[in-house]
Amino acid sequence: MNTTKKFEHSIEFFNREREKEEILSILRQEPREINFIYGPINSGKTTLIQKLIDNLPKDYVVIYINLRERTMSSYKDFLEAIFDVRYEGILTKIKNLVIRQKETVDDVISELGKIHKIPIPNGIFTRIFKEEKPKNAFIYILDIIKNIKKEGKKPVFIIDELQKIGDIKIDGFLIYDVFNFFIRLTKELHICHVFALSSDSLFIERVYAEAMLQGRANYILVDDFDEQTTKKFLEKYNISKEEQEIAYNYFGGKPRTLADYILANDRNKYIEQMILERKSEIKSILRDVREFGDEIKVRDKGFPVSYEILLETLKKFKETEKRNSDEINETAKRYLVSKNILFADCVKDYVKQQSRINLIAIREILKEI
Numbered sequence: 001m002n003t004t005k006k007f008e009h010s011i012e013f014f015n016r017e018r019e020k021e022e023i024l025s026i027l028r029q030e031p032r033e034i035n036f037i038y039g040p041i042n043s044g045k046t047t048l049i050q051k052l053i054d055n056l057p058k059d060y061v062v063i064y065i066n067l068r069e070r071t072m073s074s075y076k077d078f079l080e081a082i083f084d085v086r087y088e089g090i091l092t093k094i095k096n097l098v099i100r101q102k103e104t105v106d107d108v109i110s111e112l113g114k115i116h117k118i119p120i121p122n123g124i125f126t127r128i129f130k131e132e133k134p135k136n137a138f139i140y141i142l143d144i145i146k147n148i149k150k151e152g153k154k155p156v157f158i159i160d161e162l163q164k165i166g167d168i169k170i171d172g173f174l175i176y177d178v179f180n181f182f183i184r185l186t187k188e189l190h191i192c193h194v195f196a197l198s199s200d201s202l203f204i205e206r207v208y209a210e211a212m213l214q215g216r217a218n219y220i221l222v223d224d225f226d227e228q229t230t231k232k233f234l235e236k237y238n239i240s241k242e243e244q245e246i247a248y249n250y251f252g253g254k255p256r257t258l259a260d261y262i263l264a265n266d267r268n269k270y271i272e273q274m275i276l277e278r279k280s281e282i283k284s285i286l287r288d289v290r291e292f293g294d295e296i297k298v299r300d301k302g303f304p305v306s307y308e309i310l311l312e313t314l315k316k317f318k319e320t321e322k323r324n325s326d327e328i329n330e331t332a333k334r335y336l337v338s339k340n341i342l343f344a345d346c347v348k349d350y351v352k353q354q355s356r357i358n359l360i361a362i363r364e365i366l367k368e369i
């Protein structure tokens, strides 16, 4: 079974035609609502959006900000993550490309088509940084967006890992200022498309229940590949039918793990190792709760997590992969979601494992207990 040569090339982006079309059709319309892109861990949300940005027509100008790269514990961390005072560097780059002799920040952004931080003159940044008033930061960004629009371009604002600012407080939660800004860009001014990405299903649940977002938000699920897509993906790399079955059985449609499976020198060993790793991670979480107990915070109140109820909850997945949210103890669900064991889809109202390897690991653990 392991006669396959090691691939010299890396794994290419595969499929996502349906999701791409869904997002493109939103981009073709006037901005109306905030789009939340959610899904299990490593399902390929970031990769999909990056791929899309890279292939957008030139009349779109994308501001893509990923909050993953740094710790985000204060409003100032957020400002540092979204703004770039060293924009003169970008100006030089543009000039070197001899596109047009442009001078202003807005012109430069329009020419670039894609930026990862918002250029800002040092003086303005220092003022915004001192004031601690998110509104002023958003006024600056809105101005930039208006100018992009004036140039006849279509601005798109994308923020990845939005949950990272979920708990930041500054006269109340920063996230509400962010939502207000997004509503202004979309529902009110129809000036800029907004996409927010997150794999934290508890955060998405909070967003989904948020009164201020009712009727103002759209939810796009980027799930693991389905069975057919998984097999086509594997087929592309000459994985035999038999191994396709095995891979789907152990890894479901998780692109990242499938890619590692394809590239593994010894695929059986890779499967064994993955199960072992996942088992030991989950066992350690359970052991911790059994010995020391734990709690989960909901609306600033702590709720104790019971080891027995965790086991009972996991047992619900012995025969079925998916459960309706009502069938699952809410405290256990939140705890297991926070530990990346379960994935809860509040839009479609079900709970499942974060991955298929997880499910297999849990089933083995339950047999051993």
Ligand SMILES: Nc1ncnc2c1ncn2[C@@H]1O[C@H](COP(=O)(O)OP(=O)(O)OP(=O)(O)O)[C@@H](O)[C@H]1O
Residues within 6 Å of the ligand: 011, 012, 013, 014, 015, 016, 039, 040, 041, 042, 043, 044, 045, 046, 047, 048, 198, 199, 255, 256, 257, 259
């Ligand atoms: N469509 C795809 N085709 C091939 N490989 C993919 C695809 N989507 C994702 N991958 C692989 O899976 C890895 C994880 O994807 P990505 O980081 O985009 O997932 P994510 O959903 O954003 O993860 P997170 O939940 O951590 O935010 C990528 O580095 C890439 O190797």
Ligand SMILES: [Mg+2]
Residues within 6 Å of the ligand: 045, 046, 047, 160, 197
């Ligand atoms: Mg991501």
